[in-house]
Amino acid sequence: MSLMTREDVLRELELLPVWQLKGQLPSIKSSIQNLTALTPESETFVEPPPPVTPQFEPVIEPAPLDSRCVEEVVVVPTRTEPFRLLINDDATVAFVLDSAIESSNAQDIETLLSNMLKAINMKCNIDIPNANIDTFNEQAVKLVMVMGESAANSLLGQLQAVDDWRNVQSANPIFYQNLPVIVTYHPAFLLSNTTYKAKAWADLCTAKRILQNLLIH
Structure with a gap:
């Protein structure tokens, strides 16, 4: 019985044809140098796939509030104070005043108010002290x-x-529910600050002019 050669064994195992190396294998050192020479611009560079981003948002518990870091919020009271309401004879003008002011010169305040209304030809027949x-x-x-x-x-x-x-109304008209509003000083203030009477008179003239324009149209 003849001995089988290595080639016979490979052929018997269906492992032929045998691949033969035509050139010398590169050294380990040269292989490492060639690998490190690759750049992203090289044609043989394959960029690794991006990391997979989780499809959920982390739950972050809010930190406890520090009262020293919270900015103070000023709550503006809206329409809580009662006021005095006067309506003129033909019900075209509403005069809204500070509520009854306790003062030793209350009669002087009422006299000045009456004179201010007479100056623009107004007379009021409705007076509601706490409207x-x-x-x-x-x-x-x-x-x-x-x-x-x-x-x-x-x-x-x-x-x-x-x-x-x-200052606001001098730049832009003020409205309350589509009603033009003119703000001026209270008669009690004018009694103690007589230099402001000229400004109050200008406000009264403005109100009279606006009313005349409204009645025309």
Whole structure:
């Protein structure tokens, strides 16, 4: 029995043809140098796939609030203070004033108020000392004249001084539910600050002019 050669064994195992190396294998050092020479611009560089991003959002528990870091929020009271409401004879103008002011010169305040109304030919037959927004909304007037800071803030829902309201209305008209509003000083303030009477007179003239334009149209 003849001995089988290595080639016979490979052929018997169906492992032929045998692949033969035509050139010398590169050294390990040269292989490493060739591998490190590859750049992303090389044609043989294959960029690894991006990492898979989880399809859920992590749940982050909110940190406890530090009262020292919370900015103070000022809550503006809206329409909470009662006010005095006057309606003129033909129900075209509503005069909204600060509520009854306790003062030793109350009669002087009323006299000045009466003179201010006479100056623009107004006479009021309705006087509600402690009115509110609902009472005001029942009046079908065309113009609102507000006298005093508290009354203006109660009606318009913002905290501002009379001077600030006047600055606003000098730049842009003020409206309350489509009714033009003119803000001026309360007679009690004018008694103690007579230099402001000229400004109050200008506001009264503005209100009179607006009312005349409304009645024409």
